[in-house]
Amino acid sequence: MSAVTTATRSVHDLAGSVTDPEMPMLTLADLGVLRDVAVEDDGRVVVTITPTYSGCPAMATMRDDLVHVLHDHGHADVEVRVSLHPAWSSDWITERGRRALRDHGLSVPGPAPRHDGPVPLTLLPVPRRLTCPRCGSDAVALTSEFGPTACKAMYRCTACAEPFEHVKEI
Structure with a gap:
């Protein structure tokens, strides 16, 4: 494994260890919102996350927590980007995350609905x-x-x- 790959893996592990502010039994990695971590040649860290739904109020806290953890571990230049495509799916929750939800008394999501066309609007x-x-x-x-x-x-x-x-x- 090259030094760059090792550094990126280390930073990815740090970013992945940050917990979700609304469900702290889950890490961002286990929730599936951590999409990418890159360490650029100049040492800058770029983290990409996807919200569980548009307008999620926890996104600002996730960003701040990611920046703080990475700063605390010596990464001075950190950028957190938000990617809306593809949209997050509850299918992205890892098996470890699903186990953590169950262990904390929450009912875990089943398979996400699939739509080949427009999503039907229902108020029921x-x-x-x-x-x-x-x-x-x-x-x-x-x-x-x-x-x-x-x-x-x-x-x-x-x-x-x-x-x-x-x-x-x-």
């Missing part, structure tokens, strides 16, 4: 097949399409009566 709740992360029952009821963050919905298990958050399929 999205039907989802999921199970309670606490007891495993599929007897669940949607209580709110929006939870503490826009990327989560709130459910209640009708078997064990526990409320839980579900990370939405996007």
